[in-house]
Amino acid sequence: MFARLFDYHSREDQRRALQWLDDPSEYPGLPKVESHKMVVQVYVAPSFKPMTSWSVYPVSRDKCLVRRIRWEQIADYQIARAGIRQENPTTYGADVVVEADKIRGGIDELSGLSLPMFNLSNSIGLDGVTFGVRRRTFGNFAEFSWWCEPPQGCDAIAAWYHRFVAQLELSLPAHTTLHRDGATHPYAPSNDGDSSTEEMQTASN
Numbered sequence: 001m002f003a004r005l006f007d008y009h010s011r012e013d014q015r016r017a018l019q020w021l022d023d024p025s026e027y028p029g030l031p032k033v034e035s036h037k038m039v040v041q042v043y044v045a046p047s048f049k050p051m052t053s054w055s056v057y058p059v060s061r062d063k064c065l066v067r068r069i070r071w072e073q074i075a076d077y078q079i080a081r082a083g084i085r086q087e088n089p090t091t092y093g094a095d096v097v098v099e100a101d102k103i104r105g106g107i108d109e110l111s112g113l114s115l116p117m118f119n120l121s122n123s124i125g126l127d128g129v130t131f132g133v134r135r136r137t138f139g140n141f142a143e144f145s146w147w148c149e150p151p152q153g154c155d156a157i158a159a160w161y162h163r164f165v166a167q168l169e170l171s172l173p174a175h176t177t178l179h180r181d182g183a184t185h186p187y188a189p190s191n192d193g194d195s196s197t198e199e200m201q202t203a204s205n
Contacts, residue, residue, distance in 0.1 A: 005045070011080065017071040017089035021053045024069045027093045033057050033065060040107055041134040042165055047127040048074060054168045056103055064103045066168050068094045070175070096171045106164045110135065113160065115144065116153045131161055 005018055020027050021043065025035035034057070043053040050070050057065045072090040079086055110133070132145030150158040 013076060013086055013089040014073075017051075017073070017076070017091055020089075020091060020093075021051055021069050021071060024053065024055055024067050024093065025057075027067070027069060027091075028088075030067065030093050030095055033059075033067070036136075038136055039064075040103075040110070040136070042161055042168075043132050043134075044165075045130040045132075047129070050074075054165065056168075058100065059097060060100075062100050063097050064100045066096050066098060066103075066172065068168070068172050092175065094173050096173070098171050102167065102171070106160075106167060107135075110157075110160055110164075113156050115157060116151070131158065133157065133161060 003018070003022060023035050023038075024030075025033045025038070037057050038055050039058060041053055041055040043051070045051045050072050052068060052070045055067045055069075057067070059065050070092045072092075075090045076086070079090075128148045130145055130147050131150075132143065134143045135141070144154075144157060146154065146158070
């Protein structure tokens with residue numbers, strides 16, 4: 001989905017942000033992970049609020065890494081409008097290592113859903129929110145996204161999406177700034193013993 005947004009974002013810093021949202025495996029300041037090992041990613045792309053992706057990578061048989069990337073696109077728009085040129089976008093990244101069982105349940109539930117994939121309705125608008133999920137296995141890849149409201153017959157995946165994001169957010173550290181993503185609930189971080197990395201910011205000075 002983020003690759004499709006390249007047509008609407010021409011600046012280099014904007015495209016770099018979209019690349020990190022799409023594939024955060026080499027996000028600056030966080031440990032490199034193998035891109036092809038990502039098993040599931042969920043994302044939210046509001047028109048006028050921060051875009052966020054959550055990507056899951058297995059790190060061992062019993063542990064998974066969850067990586068959240070958030071792009072403050074409005075902040076960068078305001079910087080550009082003020083005539084300031086920046087090399088890197090205003091983004092934040094955070095990692096947490098969680099028990100694999102916490103992730104497997106959500107993936108199993110997703111795998112059990114049946115969707116009328118091609119029963120799509122037309123929609124048009126200038127603002128709103130795009131939600132989506134990407135699933136990857138060895139040799140196979142699937143992605144499903146919707147704008148604001150899911151298509152008819154797809155309510156189950158929308159409900160799953162919000163439950164899964166809520167589950168991931170419970171383990172991740174709180175956002176660095178008070179400007180939180182209004183498209184998702186501001187869940188508090190959990191202190192249940194999971195290992196988390198403080199949110200890292202990448203932006204030009």
